[in-house]
Amino acid sequence: MPGPQREQNAAAALFERELELDTAEKAVRRLCGHVSEGRSRLGGLLLYSGEAGLGKTSLLTELRRIATETERCTVLFARGSESSRSVPFNVVRQLLQPALAPMTTVARQDLLSGWYDIAGPALGISPPSGPQDPQGVRDGLDWLVTQLAMKGDPVVVIIDDVHWSDAESLAWLTSYAVRLREMPLLVALAFRPHELPDHTPAFRELIDGRSARPVELRALTPDAVAGLVESAFGEGTADGQFCREVWAVTGGNPYEAVELIAKARERDLKPLEESAALLRELGAAARGSGLVARLDGLGNAVTRFAFAAAVLGTEISPVLAANLAGMGPAQGADCADKLRKARILTGVTQLEFVHPLIATAVYSAIPAATRTAMHGQAAWSVSEAGQGAAVASRHLLEVHPDHDPELVEQLRTASREHLAVGAPDAARRCLERALREPPPEEERASLLYELACSTLLTSPSTTINHLKSALALPHLTEELRVDATYRLSQVYAHNNQLKEAAEVISVQAERTPPGAGRMRLQAAHYLWKGIxxxxxxxxxxxxxxxxxxxxxxxxxxxxxxxxxxxxFDGLIRGEDAVQVLDRIDRAMVDGRLSDGMSWTNTEWGFELPSIVGICLLYTDRLDRAKELFEEAIRAFEISGWSGIHLAFAHDFLGYAHRRLGQLDEAEKLVREGLRLAYRLGPGLPIQWDGTCMLIDTLLARGDVEEAQVVAEENGFRPPYTPAVVLPDAMCLAGRLMLAQGRRKEAIVELEAAGRRLEERGRHNTVWAPWALDLAVAVAPDDPERARTLAGQAVRHAARFGADSALGEALRMAAKVVEPQDALKMLDQSVGHLRKSPCRYELAAALVDHGVALDAAGRTAEAEERLREGGEIAAVCGARGLVRTVRALLPDAVCEETEPAG
Structure with a gap:
């Protein structure tokens, strides 16, 4: 578009926008506040809603000018594109590549830190190294934008036509928006409200929320349109009827009004009443079929070039468009010039349509058969230009199915490239299109397997269907069949379908010949059965x-x-801890996980190293368990696995701290694990683990009311998850009821837990302490039964043999026996717990022993025990124990401190 025309369009769009401009300018000033002036930098979100042509782009352009020229901000700009919606991270790259381009590779690596290899491929600044977890990529983008905002000038992010953003960019933007007020970052978004995509419902929730209401742009008033007419034809030259007709024809749409006025001037119309009747014909020529007719008037070659540009979409290469239109560069340059003069295209080295309305009209005008053929040719041209299969895939998706094995292979390659940048939905679209081609019959099963892998992290039910279909076909190799079966069982398990997980493994194992594959399936069968x-x-x-x-x-x-x-089976059955540890030692290589069973190894999954860590947790090898789960967090973060894997690692590292008695750190880690888990959707097994661990930690801290709040917020109620969780959910529910004084309800819950666990031979008193808590609950009414239950639990703990298990069992059993027996038991409990790493349990035993000694009149010994127990409890963060000690020893010094380790 010529300079004066572009300026006129911008001026028109800013008519009657004083309030919006004032709000935008104030937002930029808040962002750029300086502490020296008594102002802090405040970010925020500006939303502009309006139909096409109402001036959203001009408003954002003015905001860019204010931010860049007036306040010296770093401005990141991008625009959604109707034709590029299927290109993953298209908007993200537009935003961030200009800021990253001037940097050296080393500078980019320093800026992105550990996220370079994870987010770099999505940004187009580093080669892909393998499939990336989408959440990990989003976290990497969060880190990058945060660093840009915190380390330099305040950042203004401006995105036009958000309704045409690709799903990956919009998902990141939506999740990041909640952090805007925490940093010097202002985000301004413009969109058409009736064209918002369905692929990111969270964005609709964002713009419908209370934190930032969209500013709805409205059409110009008749007076504003009259002002436009006078500014174009000269003040005092236009009469009222002509101006009124311009407003009526365009509906006050700024873009259409400017175009209509420009065409009137080209036709040398006088801005008088007698010319008003001609305006409707001119207005029709500015859009829809009228625009196409005007395009046809420029000649066949120009029309072909415009069609090619519309197929290519945005950032149109003149050479590529000419090639697609079947002409040489010189003729293409001539066509581009004519389209610029006709106000259809703008730009020189990179072309774009003057307005999205024009691009849509031109694309819609291409005959269907021609459009399909041009997309096929565009895919070939893009590939030949070295832009890769992923870029070409948006064109391949538009080609009609035609039994073309080469196209199938191109789409499979594109799928792998999409997975490598963390865009599984884009990969899925490519593979689904490849299935419709269709592929050669012998490739169909492996293609379905690949399709399942593309949905593995995002849609369990879809993954299950694809894997079942692949396994039903005859052309899978034996290796892929074993892998598909194993993955299917994993998805079933993660979807709370443990019976189906075990069953599918059992069926396929019988069909698998002896060897490593069969043993792998047998292991998975016993794993899913056992949990x-x-x-x-x-x-x-x-x-x-x-x-x-x-x-x-x-x-x-x-x-x-x-x-x-x-x-693991021996652990939950309460077998000898020495034998459990012996098996764990044989399952490791020199005390470490083997490469084939590492946290990120996809052959066995993260479940196997998990149960190794769990066994260490409950056999008092807590330093090794803590180290193992710290290793898990590092491995998952390096690999960009920020979903269920990272949530799990935080939960279990937190539980290692819980077992060590470091309750502050335990609570922080488990809460973070729950936060990560809930990003994946409700009702997953990992959420049950996190909820149980957090409730258990809060009960240890003495925060019973907060434990109940967590239970209610996380749906901790029957029916419980079908998976084994740590600690056992039903036992924990009974313990929570008991802590709240709901003794009768606790008895019912604990008795049901006991029946379930006894039937299955699961006697670990640390993981599932039902008998100990039930003994305390029934003691007031049936002391004999209470002693029987407690004695049984102590025997099971002695069989297991871990000092923490036996010490805790003796402490709880002492609550239901005669006072003299209680003193002896508590002394033994303290002795065992001193040898264990479980500091909270030791503190509890010391306090209980002190209380019992005080009741027996042994005051000096009682005070010694209480003081020691109070000091340890304070370091642990066990507020309930501290309160108990202070009630008995008001002068006790047991201030809470930061937890050790």
Missing amino acids: QSEEVDAPARSRRISELADHLQGRDDAERALLAIRA
Whole structure:
């Protein structure tokens, strides 16, 4: 568009926008406040809503000018494109590449820190290294934008035509928007309200929320349009009827008004009443079929070039458009010039349509068959230009199915490229299109497997369907069949369908010949069976896994996997902790996870190293467990796995701190794990783990009311998850009821837990302390039963043998026996717990022993125990124990401090 015309359009769009401009200018000034002037930098969100042509772009352009010229901000700009909505991270790259381009590779790596290899491929600044977790990529983008905002000038992010943003960019933008008020970052977005996409419902929630209401741009008034006419034709030259007709024809739309006035001047119309009748014909020529007719008037070659530009979409290369239109560069340059003069295209080295309305009209005018053919040619041209299969894929998606194996292969390649930048939905679209081609029959099963892998992190139910379809076909290789079965079982398990997970593995294992593949499936079968809370044949399954694994030495990963599963089974059954640890040692290599069973190894999944860590947690090897889960967090963050994997690692590292008695750190980590888990959607097993761990930690702290709040917020109520969680959900529910004084309800809950666990031979008193809590609950009414229950629990703890288990069992049992027996038990409890790393349990035993000694009149010994217990409790952050000690010893010094470690 010629300079004067562009300025006139901008001026028209800013008519009657004084309030919006004032608001935008104030937002920029708040952003750029300086502490020396008594002002802090405040970010925020500006939303502009309006139909096409109402001036959103001009308003954002003026905001850019204010931010750049007046306040010296760093301005990041991008525009959504109707034709590029399927290109992952298209808007993100427009925003951030200009800021990153001047930097050296080293400077970019320093800026992105550990996120360089994760977010770099999505940004187009580093080569992909393999599939990326979408949440990890979003977290990397969060880090980058935060660094830009905090380390330099305040940042203004401006995005026009947000309704045409790609799903990946919009998902990131929506999740990041909640942090805007925390940093010097202003985001301004413009969109058409009736064209918002369905792929990101969270964006609709954002703009419908209370934190930032959209400013709705409205059409110009008749007076404003009259002002436009006079500014174009000269003041005092236009009569009222002519101005009124311009407003009526355009509906006060600024863009259409300016175009209509420009055409009137080209036709040398006088701005008088007698010319008003001609305005409707001129207005029709500015849009829809009228625009196409005007385009046809420029000649066939120019029309072909315009069609090619419309197919290419945004950032149109003149050479590429000429090639697609079937002409040489010189003729293409001539066509581009004519289209610029006709106010259809603008730009020189990179072309774009003057307005999205024009681009839409031109694209819609292309005959369907021609459009499909041009997309096919565009895909080839883009690939030849070295832009890659992922860029070409948006054109391939528009080509009609035609049994073309080459197109199938191109789409599969594009899918891999999309996965490598963290865009599984784009990968899915490519593979679904490839299936419609259709592919050669012998490739269909492997394509379905790839399609399932593309939805693995985002849609469990879809993944299940694709994997089942792939397994039903005859052309999968044996290796892929085993892998598809294993992945299917994982998805079932993560979707709370543990019975289906075990069943599908069992069926496929019978069809698999002896060898590593079969052993892998057998291991998975026993894993999913073993973590079912309602397993039907638990004792028989335990015998089978024992027969299969006890003699193994851990010579390969299949043997190590079976040993880890056997160790976990022994753990929850309460078998000898020494034997559990012996199996764990054989499942590791020199005390560490093998490469094949590492946290990010996809062959076995993260479940196997998880159960290794759990076994260490409950056998008092807490330093090793803590180190293992810290390693998990590092591995997942480096790999960009920020979904269920990172949530799990935070939860279990938190629980290692809980077992160590570092309750402050435990609470922080588990809350972070829950926050990460809830980004994935409701009702997943990992949310149950986090909820149980947090409630258990809060009860240890003495925060019973807060524990109940967490229970209510997280749906901690029957029916409980079918998966084994830590600690056992039903036992924990009973303990919470008991802490609240709901003794009768606690008895019912704990008795039900006991029946379920006893039937399955699960006797670990630390993981599932139902008998100890039930003994306390029934003691007032049936002291004999209470002693029987407590004695049984102590025997199970002694069989297990871990000092923490036996010490805690003796402490709880002492609550229901005669006072003299209680003193002896509590002394033994303290002795065992001193040898364990569980500092909170030691503090509890010391305090209980002190209370019992005080009741027996042994005041000096009682004070010694209480003071020591109070000091340890304070370091642990166990506020309830501290309150108990202070009630008995008002002068006790037990101030809470930062937890050790």
